[in-house]
Amino acid sequence: MSGGGATGPLLYAVAAAVLGMLQFGFNTGVINAPRSFIESFIQDNYDASPGLLFSVTVSVFAVGGMIGCPLASWLMDRQGRKNAILLNAAFGVIGAALMGFSKLATSVEMLIIGRFLIGINCGFATTASPTYVSEVSPLRLRGAFGTVNQLAVAVGLVGGQVLGIDVLLGSAEGWPWLLALALLPAGAQCLMMPFAPESPRFLLLSIRDEEKAREVLSRLRGTTEIDDEINDMHAEERAERQEKKFTIGDLVRTRALREPLIIGIVMHLSQQLGGINAVLYFSTTIFISAGLEEADARLASIGVGSVLFVMAIVSIPLMDRLGRRSLQLCGLGGMALFSVLMTVALNTYENNTTMSVFAVVFTFLYVAFFGVGPSSIPWMILSELFGQGARSAAVSVGALTNWFANFIVGLTFIPLTDLLGNYVFLPYTVLLLLFFAFTYFKLPETKNRTIEEVTALFKK
Template structure:
């Protein structure tokens, strides 16, 4: 699910080994810049949650366009999962454009891409084209994959060091807020209908259109202007505006020091990560952490919770309302987990999260199996909420954090790129296979996820080192 805090976490981690940059506080220009950027993360959350409630109506649309022999469930699975294929393309595209054109211009281009995807989805029913819906969903996936890389990078670079962690969490909160908004809009009395679902999907135009209006007035990243564009005058102007003060010399100097230190480090490519054993080991750990986030089944719940609740015996109208609780639980746990990460440690929270998900995936299976009892239908919903809650404890954010803490600066960018690609690919696999698995396994559909969760828990227990309060040198030394 969420690649939302990669760059922010990267910079938080670097702060343990860099000089102290000048403080700075919250200003109107800073809040404006962050708001413009995190609209991309809200878009990601919205389009993750929006496809859940209108499944029945979209399937009706597919039947109307194709012959009676069409595999409607498979086509719907493609509509869901093509989003992740777009995400796999959007992530590296964001890294490339952000370095070539700057953070702000890259975000603006991505906003235009988002508008295009939303228009295609919104007009697909009017055009009578399922293909148009699939292409629109793919393009909005590119937009969201792009946002999960570019938005946290921009936010982390404009935020003052002492507030960088707090502003980094805004990305995760925006994702959860977008998801809840999509689920609320998908209920029957709003846009959950045969006539309303194109409007529901088309509302994705709003975050991107608002970004198009806001970004031209937002400052460029001072870090990009200084270190990539080599324009210190513009960097000073931008930083003065963001900080609300002309006393920025210390921060400018610290950027120069950090850049000089980075240039002294040996650079590693993606292929180097697989060639050298001291890099291969932490990479494998990071990859498994990303797989544990996705193959534990969380996106099966985020994409198909209404289907799960209907299978548990709830009426469709009630099930659509219950899906709101899924996004709400993620939002609450995003708030709860923020102070726990540095207090309890990454390894502990990952183990607690995976362990809780394992327990409640088993209980969800029991509830689905005994759904003839109306009480168990209620428990199926409760167990699903608790499953999502434990996901929010650790597996939601720690896989993105851990790669930035297992590698030094010379290898970190390549490692994070591999992690993002693995995450989006696993997202695609879950989105594509859940409905066929559900048809084949029925009430036992979560057992494969349970088995994988157990394996991920065992792997984490024996292989994942604790990185809390450790410097990069201390962590990397473990693998040499």
């Protein structure tokens, strides 16, 4: 096979790594359906508001994610990409086991700690998996393999929602098994990663073992003609050495870097504070409030993950054809429109039962517009707004912002629902309109522009 193709060892390495992203999707979607059973478990074993403790159980996942992101960067630089991912998978097994055995031990604390640990595991994966996949992939397949991460998230999300229906594991007896299934991707990764290669880039540039890097790269590419790629890595390293390294403090203090940093932060906030995780975490609750029976609401929730999966595929060719700015505006505008229509449907279904169906349809369309742009653009935009020297610090700030906003939405949605009832999505609508206006006036189009051209915009 000629170099640069999708060889067996390359496909194996990518599959092993993206199990971490599948884990992330699974644990985002899995908590949705069994809410009533988990609240009953909390009520039976703890003298506190079950709604509040369920909110803590949901949102502590994001606290773990905020720890996992920087931990991944630190550990990957010291232990290598492969060993860091392997250690994280073992950590995921522990978190899944704690959640699975929490009911048997009648311990709400075990459930919350397990959810926190699996959050660290997933936050780690959102940094480690894209880095590893990017570094083992040939240049011409890097974009395609990069989208595999998003597809794995969508597959995990749908899987968690399907398994949560009442005829499978969405029951008072089944929910601990449902949460314990996080053992499967973590366990599979523990078994697969020892046979996956280390990143050739890490071997060459961090360990300085060119012979080993060449051996691994030849196996990944299926050819010994790898001199060009080795030379490109050396050239990239020389360019990095010549460019000043910026810390997070430098990004804030330097005017030419501060504006793109603010843009990147707002893009990440728009992804979360537009309310998407309110739907991903609580869609079953939303559909019940729209008049559906609980079993039907769980079935409808599967559609949420399915729409995200389809849109992950649809958005791939659109990204380079229509551009980041256009897709982000389209996504935010559509989400704002359908959050209003969802609110109308939720408040009129009692007088018109057809509106229950419309509430579900409008929710699906809201999720579809999220998939158009806001789903993936915040994760890529910081890499396109910053040069090599500042990119790592900027991406770290973006990831932390994203997980923090995720935590806020998870913690506040149930109290907001208690306060606002079926008008709960209106605060998200207001924020979406503000994010739309900010994007319109501030976000430059990065399509077909080099890093130098983009950074020059902010130096004027």
